[in-house]
Amino acid sequence: QVQLVQSGAEVKKPGASVKVSCKASGFIFTNHWMHWVRQAPGQGLEWMGVINPRGDVTMYAQKFQDRFTMTRDTSTSTVYMEVSSLRSEDTAVYYCARDNSVITTGASWWWFDTWGQGTLVTVST
């Protein structure tokens, strides 16, 4: 079955880096863009960015254009989100999600049909 399995929880000190992984299975990995979404404790979902199937095109929300880097390894069907210079406000659950889309000359739509289980990153002294 279609599945995204993320790496385990991390505890980091301020200023350190973290790299969260998301391993895909059950579908053709190179057919799908992949998104990352963040959720701070008690807060809503924030779209962070997306990476294309080959891994050579990325798009970030303005808030995540510095310190955040998405990559993907097609040989292992894995996408990564690396966060550098961690701050306490980066404490959150990070989700990966698979993209699907229908694009027409009229309306278009995108949806995230499969999500990873989430990875809690805690930044604390």
Add this chain to the structure above:
Amino acid sequence: SSELTQDPAVSVALGQTVRITCQGDSLTTNYASWYQQKPGQAPVLVIFGKNNRPSGIPDRFSGSTSGNTASLTITGTQAEDEADYYCNCRDSSGGVWVFGGGTRLTVL
């Protein structure tokens, strides 16, 4: 603007119908998708496109769009529908995606 606005909280009596709305300029060009999130769980897709449900989502969930407002309607709300609901859409220029702030649904 790529912002999406949702009411923070909505309540509904068990068995009744509730509409959760999402407003934004991008909705005049692109359809929204809707996600249900229960405490401690990953979000789950419930509606996408004009009004499409993934397999496994009950047909009491439906979606619609009028102008710059997308709506998620739950007909015959069940206790298990109590959750946070988020809309999402890509901005009109084909750039970034954005989530609404979320609506907490309470079933009375």
